[in-house]
Amino acid sequence: MSSADGQEPTTAAEATATPGANPAALTNEQVASLFHEIADVLEIQGELPFKIGAYRRAADSIAHSPIDIMTAYRAGTPPRLPGVGKAIDEKLAELAATGRMGYHERLVAAVPPSLVTLLRVPGVGPRTAGDLWRALGVATLDDLELAAREGRLRTVKGISAKTEQRILEGIAEVAARPPKRMHMAEARELADRLVALAETWPGVASAQAGGSVRRGRETVGDLDLLVATDDQAAVLDEVHRAPGVERVVTGVRGGGYRTSVQLLRGPQLDVMTMRPGREGTYLVHFTGSAAHNVRLRERARDLGWSLSEHGFARIDESGEVVTGDGAELRTFATEAEVYDFLGLPWIEPELREDRGEIEAALAGTLPRLVRVEDLQGDCHTHSEWTDGKESIETMAQAARQLGYAYQVLTDHSWSLTIANGLSPTQVEQQRRVIGDLNERFAREEAAGEAPPGAHPSGFRLLHGCEMEIRIDGRLDYDDALLARFDVVVASLHVGRRQSRAQLMARYETALRSPHVDIIAHPSGRKIDQRPDLDLDWDRFYRLAAETGTLLEVNGSDERLDLDDRRARAALDAGCRFTIDSDAHYLSEWDNVRWGTAMARRGWLEARHVANTLPREAFLAVMAEKPHRV
DNA sequence: GCCGTTTTCGGCCCGACTGTTTTCAGTCG
Incomplete structure (x- = not known):
């Protein structure tokens, strides 16, 4: 097992290191990934956390920008991006002009590119990865596994035989776990079922899904379930015994208010419980996104409060959070009250990605989202x-009962033979079928015989x-x-x-x-x-x-x-x-x-x-x- | 490295768990 095996494949680094690469061809995502790689390496090198954070913020800002950054720089009109100051601006300009970024190239050359793959192992963070590489030359997952099996990890300061064992288990876990995320529809259905189940448990006041499901992300890694109850221990016990739970990942944690379980042939489920009447901050916290929460906590801090899932705690003159018995903790029943406390209108979960929603909330320009x-x-x-797979009539009747005022039937055109596309002659035949159906719908509506649920203005099938x-x-x-x-x-x-x-x-x-x-x-x-x-x-x-x-x-x-x-x-x-x-x-x-x-x-x-x-x-x-x- | 109707310097988001360096740093969500 040489260290060349198990090397992770190409990164954006290698793409930009190519002489003559066309800088304008770099997408915002690719540029962002360069800065994430810078952050990765700085992290492994043990740089200042705030510097690392600055690169990550800049990367996210670049990735989320509606403007094509490289094109803008080459046109001499670099946009003003939050989190991009003088140093990063210069790096972007260099990248736009030359297709390369010297700082990035020097950094990634300083550590093996495969080193970041070690971070996938639970319990191995950037600090440990850096230490292992410097002390043992461990650069790949294979290196790590070999060193652990030979008992060499424990020779590194801060790593015991027990930690070594945990790392071995972690490697097995990484290998066994495909990085698959559930699609939105599947995740939503599962979340709805879990909420319905939780609502049947004794002592449960309410239950709802948080996390990326609630934010409507296209794929979902794990599920978050929030349960309001006066008997937290009983609810967590119900979770552990619930049907479909394969195993308990982490038992009761967080001072007895949360737990994580692995669902059978499904994702991990994180369950948080809270007392009824104080769901607000919990819901905000476990809905996320992490980036949105960071912004909220910054804002809380500006107002003299420290915000966590449990509520708002006072910050004293020295900047320390006031804790202990009798310390004030402001809690709220609803999210709207939490946002209001921060001087913001309630923000729709789908917007909570730190893509400008805080600024829009402050300016009073949040969109009224389509429903x-x-x-x-x-x-x-x-x-x-x-x-x-259904007849025209069956589809139309369904659309009608769903309460639509119209459905556009859009069968494929003839060159798409794999989908049995329609010839012009068939199109004309289809038009007559649609015309007949619409006549019938009109007659039924005139006679007051429209199906239940039908739209008050009636229903028509449109030909597309x-x-x-x-x-x-x-x-x-x-x-x-x-x-x-x-x-x-x-x-x-x-x-x-x-x-x-x-x-x-x-x-x-x-x-x-x-x-x-x-x-x-x-x-x-x-x-x-x-x-x-x-x-x-x-x-x-x-x-x-x-x-x-x-x-x-x-x-x-x-x-x-x-x-x-x-x-x-x-x-x-x-x-x-x-x-x-x-x-x-x-x-x-x-x-x-x-x-x-x-x-x-x-x-x-x-x-x-x-x-x-x-x-x-x-x-x-x-x-x-x-x-x- | 970024940023500022408190600041051009000194801050920068929070809590819990874990192991171990027994007072805290690293990791995670």
């Missing part, structure tokens, strides 16, 4: 005529298509046919590996078409399966805004495309949207929940989303391009 109930129709659905933007760049139906659809959704499934220029040219044709209303799932990604298309995103958003072409937030939980960051960037560029299910099955109508979560995380309001419009207004917008929502 699932705002959706009046669904613009992207399929039937068994192509690759859907999901038109392929072909590999040769042409649209799949001619203009005469396209003009006859109520709604044209364009998308790109084939030729995904074309160059950025080719892909952009294809999208540009669709965006500039007077008939294309919506671009479906623009990035083409599938979570954990397929990467994004290689696009010039800034240009894409600009074209969409300029041509008044709507961009879809596709709610299929393996797509979620646009994702939250892209939706936010597109919004800032002036784009407008739809939120759609892309339903192929009856069960997939629900996808709009996940799409809406993404849209909310992207700061979208109902007024930015075309399918929140009533039917007549929606059709009026679709009739004219550019679409002005």
Whole structure:
């Protein structure tokens, strides 16, 4: 087992160290990863924690910026970024000008790049990793395992035989645990079930999910369950005995208020209990994000309070937190009271990522986020005529009973043969089927025989298509046919590996078409399966805004495309949207929940989303391009 | 390294657990 085995593969470091690399080609994420690597190495070297934190803050700031940083620097218009001061600004300028960053190159050359992989082992932090490397030359997981088995770790100061054993167990754990995160839909369903279960336990006043599930993140690592009860011990006991619990990871902790268990074939579940009437700070704390909480605690400190999950404690003149018997601890029943205490309006969980929500809250400019109930129709659905699994009528009846005012049926166009795309002749046949159904719906509504749950304005099935933007760049139906659809959704499934220029040219044709209303799932990604298309995103958003072409937030939980960051960037560029299910099955109508979560995380309001419009207004917008929502 | 209607220097988010260096530093969430 040589140290070359088990070397972690390429990092952004190696990409930028390449002479002649095109600096403009570096995405914000790639630039951010360089600064994270700087922070990693500084951490291993035992640098000042605040310096390390500064690099991480700058990295996050860069990653979240809607502006393409390298392009801006090269254009001579570097943006003002929070957390980027003189030193980091100079490094960015150097990177933009030369494609390299000397400081980064010197740092990563000073330690083996594989060293950061040691940090994945529970109990091994940067300090220990650095010590082990300096003392024993341990640089990889394989090195670490070998040294532990040979009993050499315990020769290092601060590591006992017991710690050595724990590290061995940790290595096995890393190997056994795939880094898989649950998709949003699965996580939400599981969280809902756990909340319902907890509410049946004796002495439970209320239960709810926190963490990334509550913030609506696209994938979820573990689940957080908050339970209000007067009998905390009894509840934690219930958790340990609950069905579906494989093992207890950590028993009762935190002075008896929390525990963690591993769910059978599922994620880890962290359970926090608190006394009824003081849930506020706990809920804020365990909803996160960590970055958002940091901002709240900073603000609390500015106001003379120390904020933790338990509540607000006073800070005295010397800056020390006042603790002990009789020390004041302010607690609140609701989150709204916690935020109010900090002089802020309540902030929606989906916004709590430190992406400007604190500033917006202070300025009174928080968005009024779009809600699932705002959706009046669904613009992207399929039937068994192509690759859907239900008849047109079955899908329409379901949409009707869900209370929609309209559904756009968008079966595939003919070049997408794998999905059984429709020929122009079939399109005409489908139009007649839709016309007949709509006549029937109108008759039923006139006779007062609409199904329960139906929209007061009635329901109409609209005729659309999901038109392929072909590999040769042409649209799949001619203009005469396209003009006859109520709604044209364009998308790109084939030729995904074309160059950025080719892909952009294809999208540009669709965006500039007077008939294309919506671009479906623009990035083409599938979570954990397929990467994004290689696009010039800034240009894409600009074209969409300029041509008044709507961009879809596709709610299929393996797509979620646009994702939250892209939706936010597109919004800032002036784009407008739809939120759609892309339903192929009856069960997939629900996808709009996940799409809406993404849209909310992207700061979208109902007024930015075309399918929140009533039917007549929606059709009026679709009739004219550019679409002005 | 960043940042400032308290500061251009001296701060920078919190609590719990763990092991061990027996008074606290490192790790974790």
